Amino acid sequence: MGSKALQKFLTENLEDLRSKGLYNVINSLQGGNGPVININGKRLINLSSNNYLGLANHPRLIEASIKATEKYGVGAGAVRTINGTLDIHDELEEKLAKFKHSEAVIVFQSGFNCNMGAISAVMNKKDAILSDSLNHASIIDGCRLSGAKIIRFEHADMEDLRAKAKEARESGLYEKLMVITDGVFSMDGDIALLSEIVKIAEEFDLITYVDDAHASGVLGEHGSGSATHHNLVGKIDFQIGTLSKAIGVVGGYVAGSKDLIDWLKVRARPFLFSTANTPGDAAACIEAINILTESDELVKKVWENGNYLKKGLKELGFDIGHSETPITPCIIGDAEKAQQFSKELFENGVYAKSIVFPTVPLGTARVRNMPTAAHTKEMLDEAIAVYEKVGKKLGII
Numbered sequence: 001m002g003s004k005a006l007q008k009f010l011t012e013n014l015e016d017l018r019s020k021g022l023y024n025v026i027n028s029l030q031g032g033n034g035p036v037i038n039i040n041g042k043r044l045i046n047l048s049s050n051n052y053l054g055l056a057n058h059p060r061l062i063e064a065s066i067k068a069t070e071k072y073g074v075g076a077g078a079v080r081t082i083n084g085t086l087d088i089h090d091e092l093e094e095k096l097a098k099f100k101h102s103e104a105v106i107v108f109q110s111g112f113n114c115n116m117g118a119i120s121a122v123m124n125k126k127d128a129i130l131s132d133s134l135n136h137a138s139i140i141d142g143c144r145l146s147g148a149k150i151i152r153f154e155h156a157d158m159e160d161l162r163a164k165a166k167e168a169r170e171s172g173l174y175e176k177l178m179v180i181t182d183g184v185f186s187m188d189g190d191i192a193l194l195s196e197i198v199k200i201a202e203e204f205d206l207i208t209y210v211d212d213a214h215a216s217g218v219l220g221e222h223g224s225g226s227a228t229h230h231n232l233v234g235k236i237d238f239q240i241g242t243l244s245k246a247i248g249v250v251g252g253y254v255a256g257s258k259d260l261i262d263w264l265k266v267r268a269r270p271f272l273f274s275t276a277n278t279p280g281d282a283a284a285c286i287e288a289i290n291i292l293t294e295s296d297e298l299v300k301k302v303w304e305n306g307n308y309l310k311k312g313l314k315e316l317g318f319d320i321g322h323s324e325t326p327i328t329p330c331i332i333g334d335a336e337k338a339q340q341f342s343k344e345l346f347e348n349g350v351y352a353k354s355i356v357f358p359t360v361p362l363g364t365a366r367v368r369n370m371p372t373a374a375h376t377k378e379m380l381d382e383a384i385a386v387y388e389k390v391g392k393k394l395g396i397i
Contacts, residue, residue: 021336022356032057035374037351044351045383047309047369052326053217053288053298054374055248060291061284068283076276081265084276092282095289096253099224100241101233104261107282109274111213111242111252115142117268118238118254119180122207123148127176128168130161130206132192134185137359139211149174155185158196165204178207183215183226187360187368189323191219194230209238217246218325222292223299246302249284251277301373302326305380309371312384317397321366328369329355330387332396338365344390350383 017023030038034057037046055061068088078084089107096105108114119142123129128149131139143150151168153161161179168177179201181192194210201208212225220228223246227233237260243251254264265271291298306326314320319331332338335356342354345367356365371380391397 021339024356027351035372035376035379039351042346042349044346044349045375045379045386046351047371047383048351048353049370049372050214050245051248051374052246052302052370052372053223053248053292054372055217055246055288055291055298057374058248058288058291061248061287064283064287065280069278069280072279074280075278078275079271079273080276081272086276086279086282088279088282088286089276092286092289093253095286096241097255099222099289099293100239100255101224101227102239102255103258105253105255106261106264106268106271107243107277108252108254108268108270109277110250111211111240111244112138112141113270113274114240114252114254115139115211116145117142117270118240118264119143119148119178119209120146120269121264121267122146122260123176123178125149126174127178128174130164130168130177130179132156132181134187135180135182136186136211136213139180139182143180148178156190156193158193158200161197162200162203165200165206169204176207177204178209180209181211183210183212184219184325184327186214186327187355187366188321188329189325189327191215191229191324192226194226194232194236198230198232198235207238208236209240210236211240213240213242213245213252214325214327216241217292218299218302222296224292243281243285243288247285247288249281249288251281251285298373302371305371305373305375308377309369309380309384312380313369313387316384316388316391318387318391326371328371329366330369331364331366333363333365335362335365337394337396338367341390341394341396342367344394345386348386348390350386352383 027039033049037044076084093105115138123146125147129143130151133152134155151164153164210226215225217223239255241253243249310328321329338354345352352367355368
């Protein structure tokens with residue numbers, strides 16, 4: 001039977017979410033997560049994945065993963081600090097450090113784990129963190145776990161950041177101060193004002209922490225991220241990256257000084273208490289970095305496709321916000337209408353998931369489009385035509 005209190009809580013709250021259009025239905029794909037996907041036998045143009053460069057399905061990554069699995073097995077067999085560190089993990093970290101122009105790198109099992117582990121390994125209840133109000137959930141949770149005082153500054157508002165940094169420093173209440181931001185904000189597609197953030201950090205001795213989940217593989221030299229994009233190599237203390245979006249596999253990493261990485265290897269709890277990334281994943285990630293290092297063709301392609309989709313949707317009259325990256329939101333406003341819009345797109349052969357509260361603020365529900373380097377112009381034209389049809393039917397355009 002189980003707990004009556006638990007059942008009451010679940011029944012009431014699930015019904016509440018469904019009545020408000022906030023309940024998220026999870027779809028299962030039949031096959032890979034490419035530019036075209038199959039759900040329940042239906043062909044759909046896929047505009048909802050984070051597979052920015054199409055590497056999740058790339059034959060070179062698949063081959064590398066198979067070879068490593070045959071050599072090492074399907075799992076690492078232990079946490080990194082016991083005997084779960086294989087030479088292929090060392091190779092990946094060395095390759096990532098070179099790619100990120102940093103002294104060293106530590107790889108985690110996910111980007112979420114990076115933020116949960118790295119922040120709390122350095123910050124504590126004697127410290128304070130200045131956090132952008134639109135930072136990703138994993139940053140928020142990592143800050144909470146640290147026990148540090150969290151001081152939110154208005155999104156991308158440098159005057160507010162400077163005022164709050166000055167107040168925090170002059171208060172004398174905190175031993176260390178950190179400023180933390182996404183490099184690219186995933187729901188709106190705007191880019192952090194990192195050059196200005198670093199100037200403020202230098203003025204008030206703030207530790208700088210940038211989560212490049214949506215900048216890795218998209219911004220900077222060969223997709224190496226925010227530091228090269230803003231010409232700030234060596235000026236950012238923590239560079240967080242994901243291996244599960246543009247890189248196409250799974251995992252995350254922190255790039256920084258050798259001392260920082262050495263500290264995280266003895267104090268970051270997800271690293272200490274979770275089994276290491278699989279050998280196949282590590283090998284596929286290495287191959288992805290090889291591809292990015294060899295050529296910037298895929299990075300250029302995702303930007304080209306993003307700009308093409310933006311232009312098409314904007315010309316139809318959709319509100320695409322102020323995105324500065326290939327991320328292309330269509331802001332609807334009302335949650336139920338956004339979910340209906342997504343449903344109608346699905347019926348007409350386009351998979352573009354609605355995003356509602358609490359992922360985005362109330363009143364800003366949207367369908368978020370993620371064009372990738374693997375999309376063809378023909379696929380995007382087909383998607384734009386469906387957007388026009390559904391947008392007119394629902395009175396959105």
